[in-house]
Amino acid sequence: MEENLVIVESPAKAKTIEKFLGKNFVVKSSYGHIRDLVKKNYGIDIANNYQPQYEISEDKKKIVAELKKLAKDAKNVWLASDEDREGEAISWHLFEVLNLKDENTQRIVFHEITKEAIEKAIKEPRKINIDLVNAQQARRILDRLVGFELSPVLWKKVKPALSAGRVQSVAVRLIVDREREIKHFESTASFKVIALFTFSDSGKTYELKAELPENLKTISDANKFLESCMGADFKIENVVTKPGKKSPAPPFTTSTLQQEAARKLSFSVSQTMTVAQKLYESGKITYMRTDSVNLSDLAVNTSKSEIISEFGEKYLQTRKYVTKTKGAQEAHEAIRPTYINVHEIDGTSQEKRLYELIWKRTIASQMSDAQFEKTTATISISGTDKKLYATGEVMKFDGFLKVYLESTDEEDDETGSGILPPLNNKTALSLKNATATEKFTAHPARFGEASLVRKLEELGIGRPSTYAPTISTIQQREYVTKEDKQGIERKFRLLKLEKSKIEELVKTETTGSEKAKLFPTDIGMIVNDFLMEHFTTIMDFNFTATVEKEFDEIANGKMEWVKMIDKFYNPFHKTVEVTLKNSEKSKGERMLGKDPATGKPVYVKIGRYGAIAQIGDKDDNENDEKPRFASLRKNQSLETITLEEALDLFKLPRNLGQFEGKDITIGVGKFGPYVRHDNKFYSLKKGVDDPLTIIIDRAIAIIEEKREQEKQRVIKTFEQNIDLSVLNGRWGPYISFEKKNYKIPKKIKPAEITFEECMEIINQAKKESK
DNA sequence: CAGTGAGCGAGCTTCCGCTTGACTT
Numbered sequence: 001m002e003e004n005l006v007i008v009e010s011p012a013k014a015k016t017i018e019k020f021l022g023k024n025f026v027v028k029s030s031y032g033h034i035r036d037l038v039k040k041n042y043g044i045d046i047a048n049n050y051q052p053q054y055e056i057s058e059d060k061k062k063i064v065a066e067l068k069k070l071a072k073d074a075k076n077v078w079l080a081s082d083e084d085r086e087g088e089a090i091s092w093h094l095f096e097v098l099n100l101k102d103e104n105t106q107r108i109v110f111h112e113i114t115k116e117a118i119e120k121a122i123k124e125p126r127k128i129n130i131d132l133v134n135a136q137q138a139r140r141i142l143d144r145l146v147g148f149e150l151s152p153v154l155w156k157k158v159k160p161a162l163s164a165g166r167v168q169s170v171a172v173r174l175i176v177d178r179e180r181e182i183k184h185f186e187s188t189a190s191f192k193v194i195a196l197f198t199f200s201d202s203g204k205t206y207e208l209k210a211e212l213p214e215n216l217k218t219i220s221d222a223n224k225f226l227e228s229c230m231g232a233d234f235k236i237e238n239v240v241t242k243p244g245k246k247s248p249a250p251p252f253t254t255s256t257l258q259q260e261a262a263r264k265l266s267f268s269v270s271q272t273m274t275v276a277q278k279l280y281e282s283g284k285i286t287y288m289r290t291d292s293v294n295l296s297d298l299a300v301n302t303s304k305s306e307i308i309s310e311f312g313e314k315y316l317q318t319r320k321y322v323t324k325t326k327g328a329q330e331a332h333e334a335i336r337p338t339y340i341n342v343h344e345i346d347g348t349s350q351e352k353r354l355y356e357l358i359w360k361r362t363i364a365s366q367m368s369d370a371q372f373e374k375t376t377a378t379i380s381i382s383g384t385d386k387k388l389y390a391t392g393e394v395m396k397f398d399g400f401l402k403v404y405l406e407s408t409d410e411e412d413d414e415t416g417s418g419i420l421p422p423l424n425n426k427t428a429l430s431l432k433n434a435t436a437t438e439k440f441t442a443h444p445a446r447f448g449e450a451s452l453v454r455k456l457e458e459l460g461i462g463r464p465s466t467y468a469p470t471i472s473t474i475q476q477r478e479y480v481t482k483e484d485k486q487g488i489e490r491k492f493r494l495l496k497l498e499k500s501k502i503e504e505l506v507k508t509e510t511t512g513s514e515k516a517k518l519f520p521t522d523i524g525m526i527v528n529d530f531l532m533e534h535f536t537t538i539m540d541f542n543f544t545a546t547v548e549k550e551f552d553e554i555a556n557g558k559m560e561w562v563k564m565i566d567k568f569y570n571p572f573h574k575t576v577e578v579t580l581k582n583s584e585k586s587k588g589e590r591m592l593g594k595d596p597a598t599g600k601p602v603y604v605k606i607g608r609y610g611a612i613a614q615i616g617d618k619d620d621n622e623n624d625e626k627p628r629f630a631s632l633r634k635n636q637s638l639e640t641i642t643l644e645e646a647l648d649l650f651k652l653p654r655n656l657g658q659f660e661g662k663d664i665t666i667g668v669g670k671f672g673p674y675v676r677h678d679n680k681f682y683s684l685k686k687g688v689d690d691p692l693t694i695i696i697d698r699a700i701a702i703i704e705e706k707r708e709q710e711k712q713r714v715i716k717t718f719e720q721n722i723d724l725s726v727l728n729g730r731w732g733p734y735i736s737f738e739k740k741n742y743k744i745p746k747k748i749k750p751a752e753i754t755f756e757e758c759m760e761i762i763n764q765a766k767k768e769s770k
Numbered sequence: 771c772a773g774t775g776a777g778c779g780a781g782c783t784t785c786c787g788c789t790t791g792a793c794t795t
Binding site: 470 | 771772773774775776783784785786787789790791
């Protein structure tokens with residue numbers, strides 16, 4: 001029998017700790033929470049002071065049984081779940097479910113997985129903090145109440161199977177708000193002036209680039225300014241050199257790791273977490289779900305010797321970082337390599353790249369600041385008060401930049417870097433040319449997965465363990481989609497002064513292309529607007545922050561959790577009831593105008609199968625005519641479609657006439673424009689055919705081309721079984737049988753294959769899959 | 771898998787935070 005049973009949350013952690021503790025200890029993991037509110041109904045007895053009803057989760061029954069047995073035989077049980085609200089609750093649930101006894105159960109905590117930290121923890125045991133447990137219960141109950149009362153309102157008022165919750169609904173709101181901001185954004189133009197000078201110094205000729213600090217508002221302002229430059233004298237009036245420095249970013253948390261992996265490696269949020277999990281399980285990095293930027297003393301010390309031996313003493317500058325994130329619970333260290341002296345690891349290329357990123361960030365965080373020298377030269381122009389400025393930046397010492405620089409989401413301007421030529425006061429400059437280029441202000445950037453996580457973290461909404469799942473949920477519910485947006489071509493004007501002549505040019509640039517950004521869907525906007533109208537409290541960006549404050553008071557024993565929940569639930573539940581009773585079904589209906597042909601109104605709204613346009617009303621029974629319907633295209637949305645675009649939808653399907661005694665019609669379906677004939681569908685060629693203008697001869701050609709392909713598709717059929725056939729597919733010949741496909745071995749010629757050979761291949765494949 | 775869209779009604783959906791695999795292509 002084992003004398004001591006230690007229970008932690010993660011199995012990888014259990015393995016490591018067991019090594020530290022020696023043979024009198026057995027270390028097991030609970031795999032996170034073992035109990036949750038019952039799945040059916042509310043799981044909360046509202047009438048009876050919100051008493052929670054718990055059940056052991058289906059996938060935890062086995063582990064609970066095992067822990068129970070071990071606990072019964074153990075002399076001492078050490079509950080070592082994380083030191084935060086959820087961890088305390090895990091310990092409490094274990095205590096209850098395993099029937100532990102107060103006298104031989106200890107609660108211990110540690111923030112880093114080192115021998116010293118764990119031995120120290122064992123020497124300082126405590127009891128379960130029931131106030132902290134109650135704060136967790138209040139959090140859990142509040143989330144269940146919000147989710148399970150709001151979602152059914154959406155089922156009745158918008159669409160079945162939708163969901164709402166404290167975290168996801170706010171995440172969607174951020175995206176909807178941003179999209180509308182972009183839609184209403186009005187870009188303003190201005191003219192950026194850049195002048196290129198030459199001058200001589202000690203027999204050498206130099207070039208100097210300078211710009212006006214503020215853009216000019218109109219093209220005539222720009223023209224006036226360039227005119228004033230013609231024949232003017234330019235002179236360096238002042239040269240100032242200032243030192244500057246740049247400090248490294250703190251070590252990674254879950255959120256910053258997700259952001260950097262997105263920017264530097266183009267990983268999605270969930271991809272980053274999967275790869276990090278692998279690195280953690282194989283012992284290469286510390287825990288990957290953390291909100292702390294703290295490094296253990298051990299990590300700082302090994303970084304120190306690593307930096308000295310790799311780069312030298314002058315690159316060393318150890319630092320203690322302090323977590324500033326709202327609501328951070330700091331149960332873990334920052335994300336760092338387990339062994340700092342390991343620069344590279346074995347593994348998949350994704351694992352290698354993520355590890356390298358973590359290693360560099362960790363090392364850089366303990367390295368010296370980078371030192372710069374920024375020089376600004378002021379250039380006067382005779383005949384005007386306006387000044388031009390030339391700036392340059394020179395790195396004096398690279399410091400941490402030797403290994404790592406954090407990326408930013410913003411594209412930075414290319415000016416103001418590089419080295420300036422030797423500059424002296426009063427030097428006269430001669431103007432080579434000057435340009436005034438039209439620039440447009442850019443709309444705010446759309447969120448990507450990682451930048452949405454950053455915003456949520458900033459608002460204190462969600463936890464490291466839920467960022468990735470939340471991002472998946474709002475995409476799965478089809479509230480938002482992740483998409484690329486193609487840039488559009490835009491014309492801009494440019495004035496160029498050269499050789500005492502001003503020339504006006506019009507050029508084009510491609511702008512606004514975006515990759516993997518989050519766009520709200522129609523249903524996302526409808527749900528958001530519905531919740532914003534009826535449940536402003538929940539949708540408030542500060543809702544989580546407010547309730548978190550109250551959870552803290554519960555944790556400090558200053559507030560009773562039942563009172564807190566009661567205060568929230570009563571008004572909330574009333575709003576739910578009133579909304580169910582009074583509000584209309586929300587279909588996102590929008591009136592576009594009148595149909596010029598019939599004078600009937602044209603609407604768009606959400607129908608049973610998605611967004612539709614509608615001409616005429618159902619109750620408009622003048623001639624007993626039914627309204628006409630047409631689905632919106634994939635790239636159209638309720639909020640932005642115009643009357644003309646909606647009317648175009650009704651031009652399809654078009655009947656082009658008959659072929660072989662059957663109608664040919666043209667339509668647009670899920671997979672794009674198609675020709676339909678004799679109940680078969682043929683795709684139109686992308687970029688070649690336009691469904692609104694295609695003629696019957698071309699449609700027939702498409703049908704015949706496809707038929708020819710079909711003919712070549714079937715290589716062989718068998719009379720023994722009509723379900724069996726040998727077909728020619730995209731990747732070569734294959735066997736098709738009862739809707740499943742099988743590979744043909746290379747040594748058999750597809751055209752000569754026999755029925756028996758086919759069946760043998762099929763049976764073999766079936767056996768292997770078992 | 772691409773035509774639909776009225777209306778009835780049974781039975782279903784849903785939250786957030788802790789943890790890993792078990793799946794298929």
